[in-house]
Amino acid sequence: MDFRGIPISALKTHDVLRALTAETNGWEPGVVSAEVLQAQEEWEAVDTIHPEAESWGCSDQPGQLISFGEALQHLQTLDLSSFKKRIQPTVRRTGLAALRHCLFGPPKLHQGLREERDLVLTIAQCGLDSQDPVHGRVLQTIYKKLTGSKLDCALRGDHWEDLGFQGANPATDLRGAGFLALLHLLYLVMDAKTLLMAQEIFRLSRHHIQQFPFCLMSVNVTRIAIQALREECLSRECNRQQKVIAVVNSFYAATFLRLAHVWRTQQKTISDSGFVLKDLEALAKKSPRRLLKTLESYLARASKGQASLLAQKYPGPQAPRASDLTFTGVCALQPHSSEGAGLI
Numbered sequence: 001m002d003f004r005g006i007p008i009s010a011l012k013t014h015d016v017l018r019a020l021t022a023e024t025n026g027w028e029p030g031v032v033s034a035e036v037l038q039a040q041e042e043w044e045a046v047d048t049i050h051p052e053a054e055s056w057g058c059s060d061q062p063g064q065l066i067s068f069g070e071a072l073q074h075l076q077t078l079d080l081s082s083f084k085k086r087i088q089p090t091v092r093r094t095g096l097a098a099l100r101h102c103l104f105g106p107p108k109l110h111q112g113l114r115e116e117r118d119l120v121l122t123i124a125q126c127g128l129d130s131q132d133p134v135h136g137r138v139l140q141t142i143y144k145k146l147t148g149s150k151l152d153c154a155l156r157g158d159h160w161e162d163l164g165f166q167g168a169n170p171a172t173d174l175r176g177a178g179f180l181a182l183l184h185l186l187y188l189v190m191d192a193k194t195l196l197m198a199q200e201i202f203r204l205s206r207h208h209i210q211q212f213p214f215c216l217m218s219v220n221v222t223r224i225a226i227q228a229l230r231e232e233c234l235s236r237e238c239n240r241q242q243k244v245i246a247v248v249n250s251f252y253a254a255t256f257l258r259l260a261h262v263w264r265t266q267q268k269t270i271s272d273s274g275f276v277l278k279d280l281e282a283l284a285k286k287s288p289r290r291l292l293k294t295l296e297s298y299l300a301r302a303s304k305g306q307a308s309l310l311a312q313k314y315p316g317p318q319a320p321r322a323s324d325l326t327f328t329g330v331c332a333l334q335p336h337s338s339e340g341a342g343l344i
Helices: 015-020 034-048 052-057 068-076 095-104 111-123 133-147 179-190 195-205 214-230 235-241 245-265 270-286 288-302
Strands: none
Touching: 068 133, 068 179, 111 179, 111 214, 111 235, 111 245, 133 179, 133 195, 179 195, 179 214, 179 245, 195 214, 195 245, 195 288, 214 245, 214 270, 235 245, 235 288, 245 270, 245 288, 270 288
């Protein structure tokens, strides 16, 4: 209000404006109020605040690796009741299908193992929690073990696409398998017996012709394991070993090994992925014990340095351009479809 009516040419002579535009060494405030000092302290403290969601990859010191057992134990301490309500432990059959399954199907899972089965299916309902440091450690461990890096990486970024996620945020690719998909990857890279296999499949996924998205393919394999568990295809083996989690883990690894073997020996490319997964699921449900035996044999030879997925060099067709690939969900693949299929 004080400046109204003052000509612009005369503003430069006004005492207040002269003070505000003076050089720093030419003018200093006479009195600093307590409010100003408090505001200044609060502003200076802003630099020490870091966003919670990005804390996984912002530490000056690299985070420690986490084992499968430690991650599982952490999940067991959480309240997962809201996720447990969503599960359907077994596939519901009616009519002749129910009668056939009762007469000729696999045995029922022992009563004492059903709680462990429900835990597996409950974890598959959980998503990636950006506020849980343990979830961050799981991702960091997978990244470090596959790439050989000793440094932490950011929660989101293009580096996840290098591992075979479809985007910069791994959480968006877990549909159909939930956090169980990450636990399976963690098991694969942290178990000394399967680490070499994981690294070999990862190298195969980066082949200049037969490349495929490693982590996304792994999510699909986890989904097959979930379906096999729900359809009681693994009940006989679970009853025999008196374990569920260990059997599901081994079944996942065995199924992934079978996929890699078919992919390499039959010279598959990304355009074949949907059909490969469809055939793989049928075989895995029909002959789980056969896959587990193959895994045992491979790991035994690998421990002696005698097994390798990439031991032979082989020719293949021209690699398709990424922009030309059509990704359709394997779940949506029709039985008589003749079109190209992709991943979930």
